[in-house]
Amino acid sequence: MLILECPCCGVKSEETEFHAGGEAHLKRFGPGSTDAEFEGYLFMRENKRGVHFERWRHVNGCGKWFLAARDTNTLEFFGFYPAQTHEPPQDIKDKISAKHPGWSWREFQ
Amino acid sequence: MSEAVSFLNGAEATHNGVTVRDAGPVGMVTLRGDLSAAKLKTAVKKITGQPVPGVRKSTVTGGKGACWMSPDELLIVVPHAEAAAAVAELESALAGGHFMAVNVSDARACLTLSGGVAAREVLAKIAPVDLSTAAFGAGDFRRTRMAQVAGAFWLDDAETFHVVCFRSVGHYVFGLLENGAKAGPVGVLA
Structure with missing residues (x-):
């Protein structure tokens, strides 16, 4: 079972109080983009074993969306940060680097 | 205007020292x-x-x-x-x-749950919340999941929980709490 901590209200609880919202940091490609870019935006998702970034919603709590960094292998969370963030905060990246030296995920490393 | 009636019209149930009550409008x-x-x-x-x-x-x-x-x-x-x-x-x-x-008065239902530590255990059975006296005290409030529905509760100075949920699931939550009380104490929070 996953244990999450909502950065909006500070509640630390198990996953049934939350709802997963898919991959984080998607870059939107809309009108004017190439077919390949649009396909990538619409369908192509990371599916790695290891470091992963996801969107979550505190659905049975404060109702806010937030982002989380976790290890899909160990179910460990590295940190939680606001949804209004374009890339993972440095302290979370440092935490990941301590466990997984040389990790990378999309354009982040 | 018609008279306001709460979801279970003041129903009350007591089992093993825990009282669940429809708190009225x-x-x-x-x-x-x-x-x-x-x-x-x-x-x-x-x-x-x-x-x-x-x-x-x-x-x-x-x-x-x-x-x-x-x-x-x-x-x-x-x-x-x-x-x-x-x-x-x-x-x-x-x-x-x-x-x-x-x-939103008529969209929600309010219940009260009293019975000291036993009442804490009844609520802990249905919500993923640490309800030990050290973690949850008077004046604390929590929105969470209660079995299959969303709900919220706070604790007042008299060790009574005030539970709020949608009126449409009020009967369900009343049943949850009543069944939790009927099943008796677990002893983990004592």
Whole structure:
């Protein structure tokens, strides 16, 4: 079972109080983009074993969306940060680097 | 106007020293806006007689107060007959700003759960919340999941839990709490 901590209200609880919202940091490609870019935006998702970034919603709590960094292998969370963030905060990246030296995920490393 | 009737019309059940009760009609107003704004703080103080509650806190005493629902939302609790007046008060006080005040009294159901540590255990059976006396005390408020539905509760000074859920699932939550009480104490929080 996953244990999450909502950065909006500070509640630390198990996953049934939350709802997963898919991959984080998607870059939107809309009108004017190439077919390949649009396909990538619409369908192509990371599916790695290891470091992963996801969107979550505190659905049975404060109702806010937030982002989380976790290890899909160990179910460990590295940190939680606001949804209004374009890339993972440095302290979370440092935490990941301590466990997984040389990790990378999309354009982040 | 027709007479307001609560979801189970005042039903009550006691098992193993834990009492579950339909709290009757309670006035509830959802207020969304900037909780740090001076205008909002003044309006909340005027209606409830209490300051804006802190994160995951409730200021409800004697049927009046406010609960912290999310970083931009409060649940204002007043006597049922005063809810409409509270909305009018908020609308005049916050006019011109970005806010929302809605009377949700009849959309929600309120229950009370009392019985000391045994009552804590009944609630702990259905919600993923640490309800030990050290972790959850008087004035604490929590929105969470209660078995299959969303709900919220706060604890008052008299060790009574006030549970809020949607009226449509009020009967279900009453049954959850009653069955939890019937099953008897577990002993983990004693």
